[in-house]
Amino acid sequence: MQTIAEAAAAVDAGRTSAVDLVDQALARIADPAGEGARAFIAVHADSARKTAAAMDALRAAGRAPSPYAGIPISAKDLLDEAGQVTRGGSRALDGAAPATATALSLARLQQAGFVVLGRTNMVEFAFSGLGVNPHYGTPLSPWDRATGRLPGGSSSGAAVATADGMGFAGIGSDTGGSCRIPAAFCGLVGWKPTARRVPLTGTLPLSSSLDSLGPIARSVACCALLDSLMAGEAPWSPGLPLPVAGLRLGVLGGYVAEDWDATVTATFEVALARLSRAGARVQPLEVPELPEILAAQRTVTFAAAEAFAWHESLIAAQGAAYDPRILARIQRGQQMRAADYVRLREARARIIAAIAPHTAGFDALVMPTCPIVPPALAEVADEAEYGRINLLLLRNPSVANFLDRCAISLPCHAPGAAPVGLMLMGETMGDARLFTVAAAVEAALAD
Numbered sequence: 001m002q003t004i005a006e007a008a009a010a011v012d013a014g015r016t017s018a019v020d021l022v023d024q025a026l027a028r029i030a031d032p033a034g035e036g037a038r039a040f041i042a043v044h045a046d047s048a049r050k051t052a053a054a055m056d057a058l059r060a061a062g063r064a065p066s067p068y069a070g071i072p073i074s075a076k077d078l079l080d081e082a083g084q085v086t087r088g089g090s091r092a093l094d095g096a097a098p099a100t101a102t103a104l105s106l107a108r109l110q111q112a113g114f115v116v117l118g119r120t121n122m123v124e125f126a127f128s129g130l131g132v133n134p135h136y137g138t139p140l141s142p143w144d145r146a147t148g149r150l151p152g153g154s155s156s157g158a159a160v161a162t163a164d165g166m167g168f169a170g171i172g173s174d175t176g177g178s179c180r181i182p183a184a185f186c187g188l189v190g191w192k193p194t195a196r197r198v199p200l201t202g203t204l205p206l207s208s209s210l211d212s213l214g215p216i217a218r219s220v221a222c223c224a225l226l227d228s229l230m231a232g233e234a235p236w237s238p239g240l241p242l243p244v245a246g247l248r249l250g251v252l253g254g255y256v257a258e259d260w261d262a263t264v265t266a267t268f269e270v271a272l273a274r275l276s277r278a279g280a281r282v283q284p285l286e287v288p289e290l291p292e293i294l295a296a297q298r299t300v301t302f303a304a305a306e307a308f309a310w311h312e313s314l315i316a317a318q319g320a321a322y323d324p325r326i327l328a329r330i331q332r333g334q335q336m337r338a339a340d341y342v343r344l345r346e347a348r349a350r351i352i353a354a355i356a357p358h359t360a361g362f363d364a365l366v367m368p369t370c371p372i373v374p375p376a377l378a379e380v381a382d383e384a385e386y387g388r389i390n391l392l393l394l395r396n397p398s399v400a401n402f403l404d405r406c407a408i409s410l411p412c413h414a415p416g417a418a419p420v421g422l423m424l425m426g427e428t429m430g431d432a433r434l435f436t437v438a439a440a441v442e443a444a445l446a447d
């Protein structure tokens with residue numbers, strides 16, 4: 001699959017144009033045999049074509065705002081766009097007023113000339129890792145579409161659109177894995193930054209303590225470029241590749257190493273062996289405080305408590321319009337006590353401080369993004385299985401959110417095989433370093 005840099009080089013060399021790239025993406029979205037109708041909630045075909053034509057004209061005049069002007073991307077339906085209704089994948093906000101301004105992170109990408117094709121589907125209000133949406137349909141993972149496999153969530157449409165050529169990246173959110181899970185299930189790269197780096201201004205919240213914004217794209221370099229622009233930083237360039245030899249990778253044990261299916265186990269072990277052969281120092285790492293992350297959230301969770309605070313009045317007015325499964329999860333926050341919430345905040349700070357010394361000597365921590373390959377959509381029709389599988393998918397990625405760290409999911413499976421994500425977790429505000437490590441790992445796994 002072509003990367004952002006490759007597409008930009010082709011446009012710059014005159015081998016294609018922004019209009020051509022946008023038209024190709026729009027054709028894939030409109031294809032009735034494809035996933036476009038389920039991957040997108042709204043498509044901005046006219047404005048996308050006009051913006052692409054403007055970028056081509058600016059490039060011809062030597063005035064393009066960046067080398068990436070005219071590259072088409074998509075935006076998750078929780079990012080505000082001026083003039084568009086932000087629904088959060090729900091019907092409960094159908095009557096809401098259009099946004100008066102574009103989310104700051106998305107506006108920064110538009111200022112660089114990226115073309116937003118439309119608004120991608122998502123789990124309602126981002127409150128699940130499965131990718132299921134009963135209101136707008138559930139886009140399917142590109143793997144084994146004959147069976148119909150879950151795309152992962154909550155940024156389901158962003159991942160499926162990117163995998164199927166409906167844009168070169170999708171901008172999503174990640175509160176407990178919502179960029180990394182769908183990236184893993186769709187064979188892509190998904191990035192979660194240290195949350196404070198990328199502004200949440202102009203986005204629908206799930207959990208103010210855990211929310212972050214990140215891209216799902218086709219390479220580490222694609223994600224790094226988009227992340228740097230969203231954060232208001234200089235565009236990231238990989239420069240000289242970091243050698244894998246000598247990298248110290250800690251394979252995290254404990255509950256994140258439990259309940260892997262046979263495919264994930266075999267694929268992950270092969271990936272670790274390849275990294276070892278390339279010279280990485282791959283070693284097991286036990287962190288005694290890791291179980292405290294789960295223990296701290298037995299009584300109260302940030303997501304439920306903070307989501308209910310935001311949704312309380314909307315539920316009173318439009319509760320019947322919610323997906324009942326999502327509504328039930330949000331309403332759990334109503335029963336959570338303020339004292340328990342305060343204790344959770346205190347526990348989080350204590351756990352972050354306690355774990356930091358165990359991981360400081362590693363370039364990254366490593367684990368499978370998800371312990372299972374994409375389940376069939378039919379499997380989660382059962383209420384108990386919906387809950388069980390959802391918790392299983394969120395389990396590993398949510399460690400980075402709780403610890404306030406950056407993390408990335410890379411595909412580590414063979415072409416055509418069931419998709420498996422390898423997750424690297426860095427330190428808080430260690431985003432630039434993790435990108436260089438991830439680029440090195442990506443290159444080693446591609447050899």
